[in-house]
Amino acid sequence: MINSLLVGDKVAIVALARKVDFADLEPAIQILESWGLEVVLGKTVWESYHQFAGPDSVRLADFQTMLDDPAIKAIFSARGGYGTTRLIDQVDFTKFRQQPKWIIGFSDITALHSHLHNFGLESIHGTMPVLFAKPGAGEAVESLRRILFGEEVAYQCPAHVLNKNGQAAGVLIGGNLSLLVTCLGTASDIDTSGKILFLEDLDEYLYHIDRMMVQLDRAGKLKNLAGLMVGDMSDMKDNAVPFGKNAYEIIREHAGKYDYPICFGFSTGHEPHNLALVCGRKAILKIDDSGTNLVYSEAV
Incomplete structure (x- = not known):
């Protein structure tokens, strides 16, 4: 069972697939902080390697670091695109399975949701940080907040x-x-x-x-x-x-x-x-x- 978030918890943003423009993340960081969360940014937020947010090895290491850090209570994929399936078989989920945390994303992150499902773990198919500020996304962001904080939907x-x-x-x-x-x-x-x-x-x-x-x-x-x-x-x-x-x-x-x-x-x-x-x-x-x-x- 994954614990609901509490005010003061640390959450991470990493880019598992396509590269991101940090400016696109700033509204999401402000929103997450307004929820009382402390946002930790992965190295991949600033990485660029062709269309990816860094080479596979960098994205893998960034994700692994956040998975293994017990202080991180949730991990947001910054965006989708393509690239998660290039990494997934190399991820060590040992510590994560012992202390599971929320993983959030959709699109390319579907592969990760499916992978986690085979461990018997829940995850959240929901909007991602680069999309938080898009016109019309308010209800999507609020539905995500409710689930993260253990409220009914x-x-x-x-x-x-x-x-x-x-x-x-x-x-x-x-x-x-x-x-x-x-x-x-x-x-x-x-x-x-x-x-x-x-x-x-x-x-x-x-x-x-x-x-x-x-x-x-x-x-x-x-x-x-x-x-x-x-x-x-x-x-x-x-x-x-x-x-x-x-x-x-x-x-x-x-x-x-x-x-x-x-x-x-x-x-x-x-x-x-x-x-x-x-x-x-x-x-x-x-x-x-x-x-x-x-x-x-x-x-x-």
Whole structure:
């Protein structure tokens, strides 16, 4: 069990993937400090190596330092991009598993959430420091604060024409569709049976979405779900010859043949209104004609 944050706790910001501009982090640092937290910045915040926040060895060492430091109570990935999977198999999680702490991020950080799930540990799929000050991100940041400090959250979203009504209970897992597919067959591959899976993605061709859903299905990741939540599919692209379906319709085709509830339009993904979700925590998903409700079962 990961302890909730307390005023005075130290939290770290490290860049696990793409490099960052420190100026983009300053609003987040101010917000975290306003919560009563002491912010510790990793070396990777100022590093640059091509598109990465430093070479793999530097990013690995920075992350390892924060994982192993017992004074650090939470680690924020500064941003996503690409690079986490280059490091993950070299990370020593021994001390972290003995004294777990919150790990926060989304997009490329999906691989890390999946990896931690296989240790039986919770983590937070939520907005990252470079995005804290984006217009419209206020509720996303507040949802993250509530989870970090142990306050209850309950989410609702409007009904969608593609929804499949029903109720599901199970451990919540998921994240970026591309990263979940990337993790198949690796140490970060997750067992989805009996669980509520959530998906989101950005900047993909529609046929890529179809190909990835086919791959998830062939790998047995869709058949035995308790439920499915589909978040934002942002900035999708098509070919000169149209694919013929949008991202939601593609996902509905592949998952809709199974007998579990599905909601579309949940606020998770690459949009400012990116509500924080606890990966690895039991939840209850209810979908009816009035919309979708998600609560964590510990709060019921």
